[in-house]
Amino acid sequence: MNQCKLQMTASELKQGDSGVGDADSREKKRPVLGVIKLDSGDEMKQSCESGHESVMPFMVDDPALWPVPLSKTIAQGADAVSNKIPTTAAANGILEAAKRLDGRTDLIIGNCGYMWASREHLYGQTATPVLTSALEFLDLALRMTKSPVGIITWDAKPLVPLLKNHSGFDRLRFLSINDLPDWANWVFDRCADENPCRWSKDGMARQLTECLVEAFDKDGAFNNIGVLVLECTLVPDFRKKIREVTSIPVLDLLNFAKTALA
DSSP: OOOOOOOOOHHHHHHHHHHHHHHHTSOOOOOOEEEEEOOOSSOOOGGGGGOOTTTSOOOTTOGGGOSSOEEEEEOTTOOTTGGGTTOHHHHHHHHHHHHHHTTTOSEEEESSGGGGGGHHHHTTSOSSOEEOOGGGGHHHHHHHOSSOEEEEESOHHHHHHHHTTSTTGGGEEEEEOTTSHHHHHHHHOTTOOSSSOSOOHHHHHHHHHHHHHHHTSTTSTTTTOSEEEEOSTTGGGGHHHHHHHOOSOEEEHHHHHHHHTO
């Protein structure tokens, strides 16, 4: 086999070293994350977005809590109710929001896992990669293990009908968190403006831990699951609490996005 041997003069070697130095000093590319927001009817106050992460739950659309620049837009017509069906207006609103972020960002995600319901109207319509929900990890999770797969969701009632035709539905186990007191109160006072405030991040963490301990008990919903998927985008902020209860793999959209753009 012929081998090509590179011989360099001292001056050529010096130039080569200079080239390496230029490469090392090259400015690092900064990816931009795009976030599609539900249409809440009114924008949350800016003061809410300045809350410290030790006090406020991780908000997907809060630029201060991401390690990369963030661009966000509202999916007009896709409110919390219509998004779960989805209605034609909700699906179109999510698609139009994605198109507005297309070409301006490097990855587009959603701020609500139920956006998965509009996936057939959305995927393949933009050049920028789109992944709106952790529910896209279900197929992966079901391939990873022969055991059941757990899903932590805000409310399983509207989610179960969306998944009933999934080939792996019989192996799915659901845990709702919308009835945990501090979590339920957070919905109505997200910026902690009420006095007294009826929720705290510590309270949310404690209640989630208690709920998980019960779920992973031998008679619980998550008994013997092999993988855990976090549909609700509030829950990844409490991964440390999840890890106190179980050692199984955990899949979520937010940590995927952080890793993909790191």
